[in-house]
Amino acid sequence: MGPTPTITIHVPGPLRTYCGGAAQLSISAQTVRDALEDLQRSQAALYRNVCDETGKVRRHLNVFVNSDNVRDLNGVDTLLTAGDVVTILPAVSGG
Amino acid sequence: MDAAERERYSRQIRFSGIGEPGQEILLRARVVIVGCGALGSFHGAALARAGVGSITLIDRDYVEPSNLQRQWLFEESDAADGLPKAVAAERCLARINSSVRAHGVVADLTSSNVEELLGQSHLILDGTDNFETRYLINDFAVCRGIPWIYGAAVGSYGLAMPVLPGHTACLRCVYPDPPEGAQPTCETAGVLNVITSLVASYQVADALKILCGRQDLVQPRITTVDIWQGGTRQIDAPPRDPDCPACGRRQFPYLEESLRAPVRLCGRNAVQVQERVLVLDLAELKTRLEPIGEVRANEFALRFIVAPYEMTVFPDGRAIIKGTSDTGVARSLYARYFG
Numbered sequence: 535m536g537p538t539p540t541i542t543i544h545v546p547g548p549l550r551t552y553c554g555g556a557a558q559l560s561i562s563a564q565t566v567r568d569a570l571e572d573l574q575r576s577q578a579a580l581y582r583n584v585c586d587e588t589g590k591v592r593r594h595l596n597v598f599v600n601s602d603n604v605r606d607l608n609g610v611d612t613l614l615t616a617g618d619v620v621t622i623l624p625a626v627s628g629g
Numbered sequence: 630m631d632a633a634e635r636e637r638y639s640r641q642i643r644f645s646g647i648g649e650p651g652q653e654i655l656l657r658a659r660v661v662i663v664g665c666g667a668l669g670s671f672h673g674a675a676l677a678r679a680g681v682g683s684i685t686l687i688d689r690d691y692v693e694p695s696n697l698q699r700q701w702l703f704e705e706s707d708a709a710d711g712l713p714k715a716v717a718a719e720r721c722l723a724r725i726n727s728s729v730r731a732h733g734v735v736a737d738l739t740s741s742n743v744e745e746l747l748g749q750s751h752l753i754l755d756g757t758d759n760f761e762t763r764y765l766i767n768d769f770a771v772c773r774g775i776p777w778i779y780g781a782a783v784g785s786y787g788l789a790m791p792v793l794p795g796h797t798a799c800l801r802c803v804y805p806d807p808p809e810g811a812q813p814t815c816e817t818a819g820v821l822n823v824i825t826s827l828v829a830s831y832q833v834a835d836a837l838k839i840l841c842g843r844q845d846l847v848q849p850r851i852t853t854v855d856i857w858q859g860g861t862r863q864i865d866a867p868p869r870d871p872d873c874p875a876c877g878r879r880q881f882p883y884l885e886e887s888l889r890a891p892v893r894l895c896g897r898n899a900v901q902v903q904e905r906v907l908v909l910d911l912a913e914l915k916t917r918l919e920p921i922g923e924v925r926a927n928e929f930a931l932r933f934i935v936a937p938y939e940m941t942v943f944p945d946g947r948a949i950i951k952g953t954s955d956t957g958v959a960r961s962l963y964a965r966y967f968g
Contacts, residue, residue: 547786594808628783
């Protein structure tokens, strides 16, 4: 297995308050699951807003790798390659 | 189309995507805008100026000074008069384009009135500020095959997604359930007027394509925009989910709820209550409540203040209770003062 790829997590506006205002986070992860586990350690507040107590991605959120929903790939086991952009997309209510 | 209409809409007609055939369709189109806040008031103005023949605006709230920063249809006098948004919006659209049939409906969209209010529409625009109503719109639109366009914004961020029932993913394919717990709202996180206008523009652009028969140009995408930090991103919406409760299994629980439970208005320390449909005589109620607290009433709404609570009640019996986020307290206040 090669070096762990470095990927970018894109954090939309409504979730930035949980990660010190960062719009992007750069982390190393082989899979989406690894990326979420990294968040659990490094950005606990953000993680709690993305995953529930059982570790599942909350149902009002979608996680995309580049422009593909992980639901249509391999879920949290989707493999990541260097340069991938993981986007967390919450439903938003304001109007 | 007569000569005056041809002149009025000339710049739109010259745009090859619409042309005279497209304008003819728009003049006969019926659109319902659910929610007349920042998104909805932009939709209303844009559609009236574009010559959409019939525009219904549904809103349960009244104009407040804090709305004026981003809700283009309202003015200081509307807030001072405590006008319902639907009434103020109807009046404003009539001034923008007197040939459009603008119809304001002061109501909360519920399973009991959704057929009456949305059933005749060619298209529904989402201008709501809450998930309960969006899931109701989705159930109804998918059930009846009416296109609708989701849009939402908070802070400097917003997103839009068209739903073409039977063709693209519906709201429940993408977000199976509404969020639980508090979400950032325009009250808690603030909102810029440029992001709501931008999201509303994406929605209206798709609406015009659909109404003009160019559904093929509508991209099944989720468009996200951060107008302050970051930019525009377009992500392909997932394909329709065969197991989607709404468009896959055709189960529509949001259409089946009989009367709505009290709804906490997120971030506002307020609860909306409608125990049942009533027909209230506001003048009579004003007389009854005056000995107890401060009362202001017009023909559309009555505001009643007993510190620390402020209650606004509408003629259909719906009330917004400010000063509590506890639905039990709100129900109790409702029962105590309005029966």
